[in-house]
Amino acid sequence: MPDGTESESRKLLKRLREVMASSDAGQTRLDKITHLIADSMGTEVCSIYLFRDADTLELCATEGLKPEAVHRTRMRLGEGLVGRVAKTGAVINTADAPAERGFRYMPETGEERYSSFLGIPVQRLGESLGVLVVQSRQARQFSADEVYALEVVAMVLAEMAELGAFVGEGAALSPPHQRAELIRGVSAQEGTAEGHAWLHEPRVVITNPIADDPQRETERLHAAVEELRIGVDKMLQLSRTEDAEQLQVLETYRMFANSKGWMRRMEEDIARGLSAEAAVEKEQSLARKRMMQAQDAYLRERLSDLDDLSNRLLRILTGQGQDTGADLPADPILIARNIGPGELLEYGRTLRGIVLEEGSVGSHAAIVARALAIPLVVRAQRITAETLNGDHIMVDGDQGLVHLRPDDSVVAAFRDKIAMRAEAQERYASIRNTPATTRDGQTVALVMNAGLMADLPSLDSSGAEGVGLFRTELQFLVHNKLPKRSELVALYERVLDAADGKRVVFRTLDIGSDKVLPYMKPTDEPNPALGWRAIRVGLDKPGVMRMQLQALIRAAKGRPLSVMFPFVAQFEEYRDARAEVDRMVERERKLGHVLPEQIEIGAMLETPSLAFAPQKFFEEVGFLSIGGNDLKQFFFAADRENERVRRRYDTLNVSFLSLIERIVERCDGSNTPLSFCGEDAGRPVEALCLAAIGIRTLSMRPASIGPVKSLLHRVDLGELRKRIVDARHRGEQSVRPAVLDYLRSLP
Ligand code: PEP
Numbered sequence: 174m175p176d177g178t179e180s181e182s183r184k185l186l187k188r189l190r191e192v193m194a195s196s197d198a199g200q201t202r203l204d205k206i207t208h209l210i211a212d213s214m215g216t217e218v219c220s221i222y223l224f225r226d227a228d229t230l231e232l233c234a235t236e237g238l239k240p241e242a243v244h245r246t247r248m249r250l251g252e253g254l255v256g257r258v259a260k261t262g263a264v265i266n267t268a269d270a271p272a273e274r275g276f277r278y279m280p281e282t283g284e285e286r287y288s289s290f291l292g293i294p295v296q297r298l299g300e301s302l303g304v305l306v307v308q309s310r311q312a313r314q315f316s317a318d319e320v321y322a323l324e325v326v327a328m329v330l331a332e333m334a335e336l337g338a339f340v341g342e343g344a345a346l347s348p349p350h351q352r353a354e355l356i357r358g359v360s361a362q363e364g365t366a367e368g369h370a371w372l373h374e375p376r377v378v379i380t381n382p383i384a385d386d387p388q389r390e391t392e393r394l395h396a397a398v399e400e401l402r403i404g405v406d407k408m409l410q411l412s413r414t415e416d417a418e419q420l421q422v423l424e425t426y427r428m429f430a431n432s433k434g435w436m437r438r439m440e441e442d443i444a445r446g447l448s449a450e451a452a453v454e455k456e457q458s459l460a461r462k463r464m465m466q467a468q469d470a471y472l473r474e475r476l477s478d479l480d481d482l483s484n485r486l487l488r489i490l491t492g493q494g495q496d497t498g499a500d501l502p503a504d505p506i507l508i509a510r511n512i513g514p515g516e517l518l519e520y521g522r523t524l525r526g527i528v529l530e531e532g533s534v535g536s537h538a539a540i541v542a543r544a545l546a547i548p549l550v551v552r553a554q555r556i557t558a559e560t561l562n563g564d565h566i567m568v569d570g571d572q573g574l575v576h577l578r579p580d581d582s583v584v585a586a587f588r589d590k591i592a593m594r595a596e597a598q599e600r601y602a603s604i605r606n607t608p609a610t611t612r613d614g615q616t617v618a619l620v621m622n623a624g625l626m627a628d629l630p631s632l633d634s635s636g637a638e639g640v641g642l643f644r645t646e647l648q649f650l651v652h653n654k655l656p657k658r659s660e661l662v663a664l665y666e667r668v669l670d671a672a673d674g675k676r677v678v679f680r681t682l683d684i685g686s687d688k689v690l691p692y693m694k695p696t697d698e699p700n701p702a703l704g705w706r707a708i709r710v711g712l713d714k715p716g717v718m719r720m721q722l723q724a725l726i727r728a729a730k731g732r733p734l735s736v737m738f739p740f741v742a743q744f745e746e747y748r749d750a751r752a753e754v755d756r757m758v759e760r761e762r763k764l765g766h767v768l769p770e771q772i773e774i775g776a777m778l779e780t781p782s783l784a785f786a787p788q789k790f791f792e793e794v795g796f797l798s799i800g801g802n803d804l805k806q807f808f809f810a811a812d813r814e815n816e817r818v819r820r821r822y823d824t825l826n827v828s829f830l831s832l833i834e835r836i837v838e839r840c841d842g843s844n845t846p847l848s849f850c851g852e853d854a855g856r857p858v859e860a861l862c863l864a865a866i867g868i869r870t871l872s873m874r875p876a877s878i879g880p881v882k883s884l885l886h887r888v889d890l891g892e893l894r895k896r897i898v899d900a901r902h903r904g905e906q907s908v909r910p911a912v913l914d915y916l917r918s919l920p
């Protein structure tokens with residue numbers, strides 16, 4: 174194809190299709206393809222390099238290089254020109270390969286004779302599969318047309334690989350989606366799970382990347398885009414105009430659906446021999462590549478909109494809907510790029526585990542997964558591309574690892590781990606109804622954190638003595654509009670009914686920072702964690718807080734009520750919030766509602782400033798609960814959402830423990846009930862230390878109650894406290910080593 178014309182390109186693709194349709198073994202197909210390409214491009218060499226594993230490329234077929242180098246020549250990602258193409262995903266087109274930066278001579282291939290080099294990445298939807306190379310003796314730069322034509326061929330190769338065309342006797346490739354893979358992500362909810370993959374958005378499979386009637390394909394594309402446009406316009410008409418974010422997405426859809434450039438590029442690809450589906454996917458791949466490289470968050474979002482739109486278009490073209498007809502497996506592990514909290518709740522507790530390609534530890538989906546106690550791994554790279562519906566998966570939520578199609582040894586080791594957990598659970602169940610009393614006779618109240626009605630059954634199963642923190646924002650986060658007061662009354666009433674007399678501490682709406690309501694106008698703040706959030710919003714715009722307080726008062730129906738305000742930084746804020754409660758009680762009285770038998774009003778201590786509030790605050794406040802997650806991030810100035818710093822400072826750092834001790838002392842001095850409800854309360858070693866320095870109520874995830882209680886039973890808190898004081902006197906930064914020493918010395 175020296176002139177790179179469209180008809181030459183089509184001819185080549187037609188011949189490739191014949192190869193694909195043949196019953197040849199994978200290796201024979203690869204050999205034939207290199208021959209065809211070299212012939213068509215008029216080059217002496219054509220080679221296909223494919224990934225052996227994530228870091229190694231292997232020469233899998235060649236026309237022109239020494240045949241004995243096939244399956245022998247290997248290079249690491251980034252090594253030589255081929256490795257560089259694979260690593261960067263960028264084309265290398267040079268008339269003088271040996272002079273090119275990073276050139277590495279492979280003597281076994283005999284490539285020294287060839288001067289010009291054109292290397293094209295073989296990629297599918299952003300996933301790198303290998304490199305396609307042509308070389309020739311004559312020192313010449315390949316034309317833009319030739320590069321483009323070879324890119325189209327590379328795309329078809331990627332589709333063929335996806336369809337398993339190169340699998341078989343003598344081939345280097347194992348079938349796609351059959352190899353065992355270990356995918357690393359970030360742990361967002363601990364626990365382990367084994368099950369079968371359920372793709373939230375099943376991938377569209379293209380079975381016909383090549384087509385020989387460009388006119389028909391163009392017509393199909395036009396018809397599909399028209400259908401897409403009509404669909405987008407309909408969505409725009411139906412959408413609620415006040416939802417700015419949704420509107421923005423739909424407007425972006427419309428912009429792309431009407432984009433001439435997008436259409437033109439796809440038409441050009443069709444003219445070169447691709448089917449309409451393959452042309453859409455080629456554009457989608459390019460958008461994904463740019464999305465991965467984009468630094469700008471706004472641009473990334475828009476490219477991700479284009480990705481969604483391409484999926485819609487592919488579904489129209491292929492007729493493959495969301496519903497593939499497959500049944501949800503009995504033990505589903507949900508795989509998704511990302512998922513909203515509402516959708517996740519719809520799956521509910523049927524899920525064994527969740528793996529997200531994007532997402533973050535503090536995302537709404539993570540909050541829901543945590544509330545449902547489902548192991549969750551986020552930022553699991555390539556998981557949606559690597560997984561097929563029904564694949565066997567093991568999720569290690571403790572380590573943030575995903576074993577996809579694990580081999581027998583991994584399965585055995587993993588099942589051991591699950592069995593050990595199950596054994597431990599049995600032990601915890603046996604102490605469910607015993608108090609958490611230590612060897613030296615001190616008793617710690619263990620209560621649980623909750624946020625959904627679905628959490629309440631855990632009160633019984635975990636043996637929690639009550640709910641120390643009910644995060645009310647989850648109800649607001651999972652809907653796409655503000656819940657009505659009557660809905661809140663009904664929910665809070667059911668929560669109190671389910672608690673059956675056990676104390677439930679409702680925390681008023683804690684929004685802002687990472688918790689942004691989908692229907693709330695986003696505020697553009699330079700530093701949202703230190704911004705307009707929680708009680709600050711509640712006091713400045715009291716409408717929602719008042720509605721919530723009324724709902725709580727009504728739901729109590731004469732029963733005792735406990736309410737606490739999040740993120741109080743100074744006395745005044747507490748007083749103002751309390752005054753709101755008084756006003757609402759008065760209003761409810763006038764309206765003739767039964768009032769709670771008693772109302773306790775507390776505050777969360779989440780900013781260091783509150784530990785130094787006037788003594789009068791400690792006397793006035795009904796109770797205090799330390800929100801350790803926030804308190805720690807502000808004390809160490811280390812963002813709890815930032816992977817780089819969030820584990821940098823130890824909770825058992827003596828400075829942090831001194832702050833907690835000070836709070837304990839101040840509460841003791843005024844007889845103010847105090848509890849701790851951050852994640853650390855549920856970590857056994859941290860929980861022991863908090864108890865040793867005087868915290869007598871710990872609120873944690875229900876699954877942590879057993880492990881914490883079982884450890885408390887074994888220790889002498891007086892002795893532990895002595896060890897902590899000694900470590901501090903020795904000038905140690907963290908008391909952790911001393912505490913672990915003590916634990917090791919236990920019988
Ligand atoms: C905390 O900050 O410790 C806390 C319990 O609140 P949240 O995690 O909901 O911010």
Ligand code: MG
Nearest residue numbers: 779800802803
């Ligand atoms: Mg908090």
